[in-house]
Amino acid sequence: MTGYWQPLWRDLQVAFDQAAFWPHLAWKTVRLTYVRSLLGPFWITLTLGLQIGALSFLLAALLDTSSTLITPWVTLGLILWTFITSSLSESTSLIRVQSPYFFDRETSVSGFVAALLLRQSILLGHHAVLWLLVAVVFGIAPSALWLLALAALPVLILTLFGLCLCLCVLTTRFRDLQRLVDLVLMAGFFLTPVLWRQHDLINHDFIATWNPLTHLLAIIRAPLLGDPMPLHSLTISLVVAALALLAGALTLNTCRRNLISWI
């Protein structure tokens, strides 16, 4: 295939040629964190658990609500937020970290991004233990709605795939962008309903309404908490995912030719 999309097409083709490598890379990195460590990645889970415990306690006191209400909300918020930020922030150094691979043969940016997201999804699976724990403690029974949340997860992953593609390419060219991303993610943590809920904002709920992350979180969090799927958020999330993928495709397609010489 030639024409405008040739560079992207080629990148995907090579990813397909190396299809067996990507899952291997994702698992290898997870497995290496288990070497000579009893808990491995569960150390991150433990850290996250402590954070959840402390913040839930604090927020229940601050907002004057019961911890039965706030803890499940905060748990899901922090687990998903960790998934989002670690993926995005890891993508900003992806190509530089993996540069020896890029210099050894013609390889694929989309493949490396897929491996990154698979690895982060495996870690998300580790963190999900916290949610199960909270569900047991607060008597939240699993329901069919949980499957809906699982079905909504790919929408978030596809959005991240598009964004990570953009970021890993652009940060290779502009290193400052890496700092900028960290900055935006930090601000995003406070401006996104991760810890607080939209109705906690009196008169200022536009901060949440206009934030795409609100909706990406909502389509997974609502069903897990036993609420129906918010269709409005689902529509927005699907549009956001499509836009992110388009942006990623365009960026990679435009920059693929020169990318390696930017490393």
Next chain:
Amino acid sequence: MPEIVLDRVSLDYPLLGAGDKSLRALMANALRAAGQPTRTRRGGVVRALRNITLTAGPGDRIALIGPNGAGKSSLLRLLAGIFRPSAGAARLTGQIGTLFDIGYGMEGDLSGYDFALDRGLFKGMDRATLLQALPEIRRFSGLGGFFEQPLRTYSDGMRVRLAFAVSTVITPDILLIDEIFGAGDQHFFEPACDRILDKIGRSGITVFSTHWLELADRFCNRAIWLEAGQLRYDGPVAEVFSAYRDQCPHA
């Protein structure tokens, strides 16, 4: 039928200094563009290869020689598809295999077995074929029981042998090798060359950059001398090497 056709190929690297890398510099330039002449540093490039035309076909075993910075590695990476020509056209037919960097991906906690999987899958093998080839990799690398031990217990020589054994399990039509044999690995060079000949047979193409003329002499049947990114001499090994030795007596 493997084939390499380069038609007036040039390769430029952009020169990105600290200033160019920053977004601030670009934005500052964009703002400045409104009123004053810009101070862009665009066009700062290093021309690594100039106007190279060559063809290679089945049975060619090419030694790529030239002083440091002549463009040997750039040419090999261009042939591998890592870099695209900035001008001209490159057409390669056949599956490409590379032996460029030996040591990457060798995390100390991985075993030789893990590494073999990692490298083999990256080179594009499917899992089943690779698993079948593992005993052969273990044998050729001569690691014995070390194959199951972490890489941090390996000597440099063991690492090279392992990486070489894995990388040559695939049988490409075109094999590109970039100076992987240091002077310390003389014992390994002989079996390594046999293995390359065995794998590529007489029908493939091998391109092989080296400073080590005596060994290249035994292994190759054609030589290409690069200098400052240009093709200086392309011909039979003996001819090119003697011209090269006249020019650079230290080689």
